[in-house]
Amino acid sequence: MKHQCEWCGKDTWKVDGGGHGHYYCSRECSDASRKNKTKLRNRGYLMVMGADGVRHRTKVNKRPRPETCELCGRVPGRLHYHHWNDAKPEQGIWVCIPCHQRVEYYEKGMIDAYLKLKQTIIDGRDGV
Secondary structure, eight states: OEEEOTTTOOEEEOOSSOGGGOOOSSHHHHHHHHHHHHHHHHTTEEEEEOTTSSEEEEEOOOOOOOSSOTTTOOOOSOOEEEESOTTSTTSEEEEOHHHHHHHHHHHTTHHHHHHHHHHHHHTTOSOO
C-alpha cells in the first residue's frame, strides 16, 4: 500500500503489520520525527524538586529564549535553561552547554574549592 513519509513527504510503501500507523521512507526520517516529537513534548517543562523530595516534570513559563548564550554571547546549536530555585523555576538564564557546566560547578562550590587548593599550592602549604 502506498503512503507518504510523515517527515519528508516522499512516497513510501508500508508492509502490513507494525508501525502503529506511522509511515516513514527511511530510518533517518523516523529518528528525526521521534526527536522532534520529544522536543515539542518537553518544551516549557523543567524537572523541579517537589515537596515530597522527588523531582517532577513541571510546566514553567520560562523567559524568552535569546539567540545567544546570556553569559558568553556565543551562538550555540543548543541553549539550556538554568534556574536557581525550584520554588521559582521561572527565574533563570539561557546558557550554552559549557557555560551551564561552569554555573553548576560554581553553585556546587567546586570553583571555591579549586581556588583555595590553588592558593595553598602557590603559597607552598600543600604538605607535599
